[in-house]
Amino acid sequence: MFFVALTAVAFTTRARAQGAPRFGDSTWVAPSYCVEPLRDDARVAAPDHERTAETVLRTPFRVLFFPARLLARGTEEAVGFASDYVVKPPQRLEWLGVRVGPAFGVSGTSGPAAGVSIQGHGGLGSRSNLVATWSTKDTRKIRFHAGVTDRRMPLGVDVNASYDYLPNRRFYGMGNDASYTKTIFLRRENAGGIGVHFGADPYRRVYGVAGISDVNVGPGYSGVPRAQDVFTPDEVPGLESDTKVIGYGLGADFASTDSRFDPTFGFHLRGRVLRNQSIDTHDLDYYDWSGEARAYVPVLSRRRVIAVRYVYKGVGPIGDSETIPFYRMPTSANEVRFAGFKGNRFVDRELMLAHAEYRWIAWRRLWADVFLQYGEVAPDIESFKATEAHRSIGGGFRMRMSPSTSARLEMGHGDEGNVVYLDLKGDF
Amino acid sequence: MLLVGLGLALAAEATATPQRGTGAPIDSSVCIDGDTRPIPMPKVRDPNLAENLYREGLMDQLSTALDIPDRILWALQPFGVTENQRAANINKYDEVPASSWFTPRNHVHALRPDQIRNGPDGPIHPQPPYTITSAKRGGVTVGWQMKDAADHRWIVKLDPKGYPQLGSGAAVVSGRLIWAAGYNFSQDEAFSFTRDELKIDDELLKGKDGDKPFTEELLDALLREGATANGRYYAAASLYLKGKPAGPLSFANRRDDDPNDWYHHKNRRELRGLYVVYSWVNNWDVKDQQSLDMFHEDEGSKEGHLVHNLLDASGSLGAAGQGPKQLPTGYEERIDFGWTMKRILTLGFVVEPWRKVKQESGIPSVGNFEAEGFKPKGWKAYQTIPPWREMTRADAYWGAKLVASFTDAQIMAAIDAAGYEDPTARDYLFRVLVERRNRIARTWFKEVTPLDFFIVQGNALRFRDLAVDVGAAKPREYEVVTGKDKDGIAHTVHLTTPELPLDEGPLARVHNPLTLEIRAQGLDAKPVRVTLAHRGPDWAVMEVRHE
Numbered sequence: 012m013f014f015v016a017l018t019a020v021a022f023t024t025r026a027r028a029q030g031a032p033r034f035g036d037s038t039w040v041a042p043s044y045c046v047e048p049l050r051d052d053a054r055v056a057a058p059d060h061e062r063t064a065e066t067v068l069r070t071p072f073r074v075l076f077f078p079a080r081l082l083a084r085g086t087e088e089a090v091g092f093a094s095d096y097v098v099k100p101p102q103r104l105e106w107l108g109v110r111v112g113p114a115f116g117v118s119g120t121s122g123p124a125a126g127v128s129i130q131g132h133g134g135l136g137s138r139s140n141l142v143a144t145w146s147t148k149d150t151r152k153i154r155f156h157a158g159v160t161d162r163r164m165p166l167g168v169d170v171n172a173s174y175d176y177l178p179n180r181r182f183y184g185m186g187n188d189a190s191y192t193k194t195i196f197l198r199r200e201n202a203g204g205i206g207v208h209f210g211a212d213p214y215r216r217v218y219g220v221a222g223i224s225d226v227n228v229g230p231g232y233s234g235v236p237r238a239q240d241v242f243t244p245d246e247v248p249g250l251e252s253d254t255k256v257i258g259y260g261l262g263a264d265f266a267s268t269d270s271r272f273d274p275t276f277g278f279h280l281r282g283r284v285l286r287n288q289s290i291d292t293h294d295l296d297y298y299d300w301s302g303e304a305r306a307y308v309p310v311l312s313r314r315r316v317i318a319v320r321y322v323y324k325g326v327g328p329i330g331d332s333e334t335i336p337f338y339r340m341p342t343s344a345n346e347v348r349f350a351g352f353k354g355n356r357f358v359d360r361e362l363m364l365a366h367a368e369y370r371w372i373a374w375r376r377l378w379a380d381v382f383l384q385y386g387e388v389a390p391d392i393e394s395f396k397a398t399e400a401h402r403s404i405g406g407g408f409r410m411r412m413s414p415s416t417s418a419r420l421e422m423g424h425g426d427e428g429n430v431v432y433l434d435l436k437g438d439f
Numbered sequence: 440m441l442l443v444g445l446g447l448a449l450a451a452e453a454t455a456t457p458q459r460g461t462g463a464p465i466d467s468s469v470c471i472d473g474d475t476r477p478i479p480m481p482k483v484r485d486p487n488l489a490e491n492l493y494r495e496g497l498m499d500q501l502s503t504a505l506d507i508p509d510r511i512l513w514a515l516q517p518f519g520v521t522e523n524q525r526a527a528n529i530n531k532y533d534e535v536p537a538s539s540w541f542t543p544r545n546h547v548h549a550l551r552p553d554q555i556r557n558g559p560d561g562p563i564h565p566q567p568p569y570t571i572t573s574a575k576r577g578g579v580t581v582g583w584q585m586k587d588a589a590d591h592r593w594i595v596k597l598d599p600k601g602y603p604q605l606g607s608g609a610a611v612v613s614g615r616l617i618w619a620a621g622y623n624f625s626q627d628e629a630f631s632f633t634r635d636e637l638k639i640d641d642e643l644l645k646g647k648d649g650d651k652p653f654t655e656e657l658l659d660a661l662l663r664e665g666a667t668a669n670g671r672y673y674a675a676a677s678l679y680l681k682g683k684p685a686g687p688l689s690f691a692n693r694r695d696d697d698p699n700d701w702y703h704h705k706n707r708r709e710l711r712g713l714y715v716v717y718s719w720v721n722n723w724d725v726k727d728q729q730s731l732d733m734f735h736e737d738e739g740s741k742e743g744h745l746v747h748n749l750l751d752a753s754g755s756l757g758a759a760g761q762g763p764k765q766l767p768t769g770y771e772e773r774i775d776f777g778w779t780m781k782r783i784l785t786l787g788f789v790v791e792p793w794r795k796v797k798q799e800s801g802i803p804s805v806g807n808f809e810a811e812g813f814k815p816k817g818w819k820a821y822q823t824i825p826p827w828r829e830m831t832r833a834d835a836y837w838g839a840k841l842v843a844s845f846t847d848a849q850i851m852a853a854i855d856a857a858g859y860e861d862p863t864a865r866d867y868l869f870r871v872l873v874e875r876r877n878r879i880a881r882t883w884f885k886e887v888t889p890l891d892f893f894i895v896q897g898n899a900l901r902f903r904d905l906a907v908d909v910g911a912a913k914p915r916e917y918e919v920v921t922g923k924d925k926d927g928i929a930h931t932v933h934l935t936t937p938e939l940p941l942d943e944g945p946l947a948r949v950h951n952p953l954t955l956e957i958r959a960q961g962l963d964a965k966p967v968r969v970t971l972a973h974r975g976p977d978w979a980v981m982e983v984r985h986e
Contacts, residue, residue: 034908037846041547042894052473053466055536058701059527069508083498091490315787371787374779
């Protein structure tokens with residue numbers, strides 16, 4: 012036998028020689044009654060098995076839950092497969108500084124989507140990524156971003172390009188009291204831009220941007236009714252007209268918080284103004300601005316926070332600009348979604364959103380939250396009426412994924428019912 | 440991908456079963472479990488880490504929570520039903536026999552402090568100069584494989600930046616204690632070196648096995664991630680184990696291709712009791728990958744047997760891979776549904792136990808480690824391995840027996856093996872480990888009647904009261920209830936010392952074999968059941984059972 016087994020004879024002899032040592036003493040030697048095995052391969056017990064009665068008890072449940080068990084085993088194998096071939100890419104690609112992987116997405120209007128993600132890393136903090144997805148409802152998206160930025164460098168450059176093809180973009184009509192009739196339209200946008208920022212900290216930064224946006228609209232599919240069949244161009248400006256604009260402007264972020272990832276104390280101010288002008292047969296010339304203020308106050312501890320946020324967005328014509336098309340106006344979606352209402356539910360030239368939430372740590376970096384929100388859209392600032400704001404209450408979970416992204420899985424309740432949504436675009 | 444996974448799962452289900460239980464005699468009185476019959480080298484296991492973490496960290500928790508039969512068994516406990524099955528590999532005396540998994544050590548024969556200091560293969564220590572032979576794969580810490588001047592091969596893990604001797608100290612101290620408790624454990628050493636003492640193997644420098652070249656620049660980059668002090672780098676070195684690697688053991692399943700491996704791992708007492716040992720040293724990073732099966736070839740043969748080793752305790756005491764352990768570690772699992780729900784439902788106002796105690800030692804080489812908040816029954820590793828879900832009180836008692844067997848001097852010897860340069864680290868760890876040991880003894884020796892090591896000497900049955908022996912209880916009396924005698928009467932005998940005369944009073948009249956139920960006074964635990972029988976003219980202990 013390979014092990015230095017302390018045999019029975021030795022124990023007994025020594026124990027008797029030393030009288031009765033105490034267990035846990037330095038002289039402890041256990042008295043033993045073990046017998047030397049008759050053969051080297053004698054086993055102490057036969058192979059074990061489940062108790063018969065337990066097997067009888069468990070069998071019906073095993074049959075009942077067999078599909079669940081198979082599914083669980085399948086997900087386990089799938090996780091292993093994914094970690095081997097997706098998270099850890101083939102080495103030759105890594106050598107080229109490129110990581111290729113799958114990309115997935117899901118949304119209520121687009122359905123599940125899948126595609127490819129390609130990430131590249133270079134020196135000086137430069138990196139690029141391209142994500143292309145195609146959904147079951149024919150939504151197609153391509154996003155490209157390349158940037159040179161580094162926390163040690165105050166200056167950085169970003170280049171963006173995107174292609175969006177949305178055959179069933181939701182539209183409910185214009186204004187704060189738009190009907191609850193959902194329509195769809197086709198929105199296709201090609202866009203590109205460049206940004207230069209000054210400031211290594213993304214939350215204390217001034218930046219300039221310039222870009223081009225080409226939007227085509229048309230009758231949608233993958234859903235009914237179509238917006239063009241319900242509304243007229245008089246009711247909805249730009250319902251049947253494509254526009255191409257260039258835009259340029261400035262923006263800034265200034266934050267004083269105790270943490271960039273999960274702030275619990277401090278404030279954050281953000282603003283941006285762009286001027287957009289037609290470069291096609293149209294005569295568009297308008298401002299597009301947004302301003303936001305956030306504040307954080309801990310509740311007796313840094314693991315409990317009251318966070319508030321106020322956002323104001325708007326577009327405004329300059330001089331003799333023709334009417335701004337509806338698809339270039341602020342919309343209650345993404346980071347300004349009205350939580351108790353469907354995405355893109357409200358559209359108008361101006362939008363305000365006030366949001367207050369109490370959030371607390373549920374698990375590691377996962378926060379739970381409950382919130383109260385008021386949101387409203389209006390054609391101009393004078394038309395906002397506090398009594399007409401749409402109220403949402405709700406709660407859910409939030410996890411900061413990166414300096415620029417918070418994932419939020421929440422349920423909001425408003426006048427039109429409950430909405431569950433997953434937001435991966437905001438950073439609040 | 441899910442379909443691929445389903446297919447693979449089905450294929451795994453269909454794998455042929457091993458030839459177990461054939462040919463070997465069964466003898467429940469042995470103290471050596473003969474699981475070293477020659478077998479061909481089994482397949483090398485290469486379990487996927489992500490899959491393991493997902494299964495044991497998440498799916499097993501869900502599965503346990505939804506296990507209706509478990510709830511039924513639990514509800515039937517008042518009727519004598521036990522929720523968990525008794526451990527499979529225990530002998531008649533309620534002990535784990537020596538095997539390729541475990542060798543009874545300190546709890547049956549106290550090791551000398553120098554034996555603990557030297558470790559399983561020691562005394563041995565890395566000798567400069569060192570030649571790096573391979574890069575380290577996997578894990579979060581930086582390291583490599585190397586050969587030293589004495590031609591010994593080591594796997595090296597650098598201590599995290601800013602914390603010299605944190606991971607290496609934990610690896611050595613915990614490793615020594617786990618080995619001395621009886622488990623097969625690697626010889627780990629804490630050492631320091633200068634850059635000049637490192638050399639890169641020529642082939643590695645060029646790039647071997649299709650890997651990138653391991654250049655001097657890469658080495659410098661790795662060293663920048665490590666802990667330094669006085670121009671020296673600090674690391675843990677783990678001596679290559681003997682034999683051929685066959686991959687990590689599985690805490691969940693037996694090896695299909697090893698006929699010696701015939702008890703379900705969840706039913707092996709040494710794996711169940713490992714919970715208590717790991718709770719002592721706070722070895723929170725437990726998973727298949729922290730173990731390694733080695734194939735030992737028999738002399739002159741290609742056949743041999745597996746030896747099952749535990750590895751790498753650098754994530755123990757107050758340490759983690761990248762610095763001091765996080766404060767919840769040891770108190771909460773990686774995904775802890777219970778505490779997560781409590782926090783959600785209380786709007787974050789619940790105060791978790793790990794917030795109530797000061798865990799920060801303030802000593803870089805110790806990290807976050809304490810005894811004040813340590814509750815032996817509530818300790819949690821990062822994930823619960825299957826044997827721990829099946830652990831019974833008797834298994835935990837057995838684990839506590841391993842832990843309680845350590846003397847203060849032995850604990851200090853394990854600490855000394857790490858060679859802490861900061862004397863406060865040595866004293867701090869000693870205090871904490873002693874207190875945690877005492878808490879384990881006090882807790883588990885109350886759950887089970889801690890009477891053990893029964894032996895007939897002369898005409899008396901003698902035994903040890905482990906709680907009294909280790910100072911966890913004051914000397915006390917015992918109550919013995921015998922089996923029925925010839926007249927159908929059970930007798931009760933009171934003892935003032937742990938010694939029962941067998942040839943006096945009613946015992947002289949009882950049946951052979953003689954069954955006894957022994958309780959310790961003032962202890963609300965099930966009695967120990969002892970069976971004696973005549974072997975010739977003398978009584979002999981035939982069976983001991985703790986419940």
